[in-house]
Amino acid sequence: MVRKWYAIAAEIPALREDLRRLQGNETLLSPHDAERLDQLRVALKQVEEEMEHDETQVGRWREIRREIREIERRGNTLDPHRYQRLFNMEEEGRPAFHDWIDPRITPAQRASRLEEVIATIEDVGREIAKGIEVVQSALHRSIAERALPPASGEHRRKRLEGELRAIEERRKETRQRRNDRRKRLAIVLGGITPQNDRPLSEWARRAREKIKEEIETLRRKIEEDRTFRQAWAPILETWVNDLENPQTVQNDRKFLLDAYIEACNVVGITCTERRSTLVEKGHPWFDVVIVDEVSKATPPELIMPLMIGRKGILVGDHRQLPPLFREHGASWEEAVAEQAEEGDGEQDPSSELTQENLERFRKMVTASFFKEHFEKADPSLKSTLWTQYRMHPEIMRVINHFYDHRLKCGLEDPDTTRNHDLTLHRRGRAYVTPARHVLWIDSSKDPTGHPYHERQEEATSKVNDLEALLVAACLIDLERACREAGYGQNGKGKKRVGVISFYTRQIRAIREMVKRLQKEEGLRFSAIHYDVNTVDRYQGQERPIVIVSMVRNPPWRLSRRANPAKFERINVAFSRAQELLVIVGAKDVFADYPVRLPAFDRPGEEKSDRIYRRIIEEIDRQGGFFRSGDLLSSEDCRFIPPNPTKPKRAREFPGERRSSHRPRRPKDRRREG
Known part of the structure; x- marks a missing residue:
């Protein structure tokens, strides 16, 4: 049933195109028929010119005219095959799709009825989508509850505590935005605030008058500053043009680059960069070190970044790529699997890429190091971001199979922003x-x-x-x-x-x-x-x-x-x-x-x-x-x-x-x- 519904929904773009052409009094020809009609009209003109000297072209002229009339007839009605697929029921013993191709029905009548059909399909589609979402949520909850281990109560408590913290954070942000707007409004209105003992309309009138006064004050201020701007604008423009000159940048680079780097308070660098690179540029220590994509970093690669900062923040996803065995190659685990698969499950004793070595050094060459410490960390030291703003919810539902169906879409209108x-x-x-x-x-x-x-x-x-x-x-x-x-x-x-x-x-x-x-x-x-x-x-x-x-x-x-x-x-x-x-x-x-x-x-x-x-x-x-x-x-x-x-x-x-x-x-x- 759902598959049939999606087949109907897939026809909506074609129905909308028919509606647009009906409302615009345009032809209903398909692109192929329109192209063929243009070719026939050109051929008809050529035959008419030839008929002045060759009467034997009359038969060809009639054949072209007949084909043109047939295509034009098709252009005055809708595609019968599409509407037969969609309206395959009978009304009073008569196939319903006949009403759509009946030549006695005017384009305006067809357009009005087609508009109602599209609106009905979209309304039903929204209800079906809501129903599917409810069923999927219920299934996911049921599966999650059945799959939880005996200690699931503690896990559920932690998860609910995390959700509660997220709600509290959003509430604080909302309150902060509200207070900021109130402060800006109070500055503009100059202390005019609603009074409980006075009508709201009186406050609105006073506020409007105050805003008009502020606009007039700003207008006078702009006029007063005009002379200043006229005097300084040429100087500032010359200065900006000089700064944008590539030659100026090249000349200043050798004098300012070292001072600029030394004054930086945010430095980007890879985990494997030499420590001396930072020391030579005047950055031996940092207050905070943030390591992004930490799931791809091995413990030896994390030693240097974490030693030079008072506080370390590790950002990553242990459900994404592990450390690589070699540049542009597979991970260690994949390299071992490839070798074992080539040998039908047996491993080359002369190779260091063996399952035994992989198990010995697993924490150094897989993402389990980050996963292990994330799982053992106190809740006050870690946080998980479950709201994504990248993809349409349909794509997110595919990814959610890897995240216990916890991801949520933060886009307000994904059907528009991700269309x-x-x-x-x-x-x-x-x-x-x-x-x-x-x-x-x-x-x-x-x-x-x-x-x-x-x-x-x-x-x-x-x-x-x-x-x-x-x-x-x-x-x-x-x-x-x-x-x-x-x-x-x-x-x-x-x-x-x-x-x-x-x-x-x-x-x-x-x-x-x-x-x-x-x-x-x-x-x-x-x-x-x-x-x-x-x-x-x-x-x-x-x-x-x-x-x-x-x-x-x-x-x-x-x-x-x-x-x-x-x-x-x-x-x-x-x-x-x-x-x-x-x-x-x-x-x-x-x-x-x-x-x-x-x-x-x-x-x-x-x-x-x-x-x-x-x-x-x-x-x-x-x-x-x-x-x-x-x-x-x-x-x-x-x-x-x-x-x-x-x-x-x-x-x-x-x-x-x-x-x-x-x-x-x-x-x-x-x-x-």
């Missing part, structure tokens, strides 16, 4: 509409319905050509939609789009596929600015539109330590989007993939959950789940190589029965160098 206002079409249907903010495009199978697997390049880097094609197709559609919306034209900037993946070779494959489709379509990007990069490069950033390529779809079962199990990376990738999130991933891999999710603020607790399945199901309920065949045709398969791998034996997760559809990866000790 992408774009409609993307593929294969005769709209898969992105202004009302849709999250999509999952399934890459388990190619458009012909056959499984399509990843391939491996450059030793451990993975490539999924089908996902690269899907991402490139989305970018092409975004370019066209943004052009229609006016981006990149008349002073309106380009729409910024972020493309995120977890493997460097996949990034290269996406860039190559985009160039190939651009050449095929003869299209240059002038309305969007897109950036393809790894999730590590995107931490701390945000984009209005984000496309995530999940890549993994091997013919064997994934290790539990494989990349997708590291939910922190997925969390960062998904949470970069503000208006629209498009996830391209293999449902067959992720729907049944277990993720070990630690408790947010309770030590020693961890649960295994099918989080990706719940994310996919939630997106599907909102009508945002599509398969590759919904966007691509079988002809589009010419852009990708044949399925690179063939299934063999199945690998099973510990404690699970063997599955015949996910085979075991064959042993291969060879490494590409």
Whole structure:
């Protein structure tokens, strides 16, 4: 039922366009018919000129005239297929959609009725959204209550105390703003305040007179200052122009830079910078040291910052990226998992990247150091910010699966401030509409319905050509939609789009596929600015539109330590989007993939959950789940190589029965160098 409702809601932009054309007495032609009509009119004019010398053109002239009349007839009515889909019931034994295409009904009557229909759909939509929100909240509360450990009373008390502190803070801020406004009003009114024994209208009259006096006083003051401004304005303008002169800046730099740095009271620097850099510039100590993105810092990296400050403030999210094993590479845990997966679970004894070493130095190379101290800290020393202002609530609901559904949206009107206002079409249907903010495009199978697997390049880097094609197709559609919306034209900037993946070779494959489709379509990007990069490069950033390529779809079962199990990376990738999130991933891999999710603020607790399945199901309920065949045709398969791998034996997760559809990866000790 909900899926049918979202299908109806997806038609609202088309209904609004019909309404606009009806109210403006415009033609109801589709873009294709309008273009064809222009071509026919040009051809008709040419045939009429030829008829003056060649009477045999009369038959062609009649044929063109007949086609023109047919298109014009269609332009005077609505699309019968759309209204037959929407109004498929019967009224008094007569199909209801006939009333919409009846030529006897005037455009004004159609417009009036269509306006009522749109208003009704939107009213029902708001009620359905409220109902879904209530049901989801009830389900989340029920799940949370059932999943709480025996000591849940203490946990609930702490959580309620935190919420109470947040309410108290907001109350203090509101009271402060109210007092500030009262003070400003008292200054303007010169002590005029309402009296209980006098009518409010008398106070308002006196206040208005006082404000008029203040305005007149300010006007006289401006006139008195005019002479002063006229005398000093040229001098000040010359001074400002001199300061803005690049040559002046260059000359002053060598004389003022050292003094400027020494006088700074806010200094930004990395955790790994040499201590002598600060000492040489006159900053050996600080009153407060703030370490941002602390979840990515190892304990050795925190030693120097915390030693040079009287007070330390650590800001981070241990549900996001852990420390990296190497620059632009995977984390230590992922590097160990990659090596184990290559060796079919066995590890190279000559390598230092072993599970044994990882366990020995876990606190130095993972985010557990920050998590452990955050959990053990006294409540007076820590605080959690649950209100986010970045993303639309639909995107937030996806991220909330990683945060025990505690995140809240602080945007007053997210449907306006986070409205992408774009409609993307593929294969005769709209898969992105202004009302849709999250999509999952399934890459388990190619458009012909056959499984399509990843391939491996450059030793451990993975490539999924089908996902690269899907991402490139989305970018092409975004370019066209943004052009229609006016981006990149008349002073309106380009729409910024972020493309995120977890493997460097996949990034290269996406860039190559985009160039190939651009050449095929003869299209240059002038309305969007897109950036393809790894999730590590995107931490701390945000984009209005984000496309995530999940890549993994091997013919064997994934290790539990494989990349997708590291939910922190997925969390960062998904949470970069503000208006629209498009996830391209293999449902067959992720729907049944277990993720070990630690408790947010309770030590020693961890649960295994099918989080990706719940994310996919939630997106599907909102009508945002599509398969590759919904966007691509079988002809589009010419852009990708044949399925690179063939299934063999199945690998099973510990404690699970063997599955015949996910085979075991064959042993291969060879490494590409």
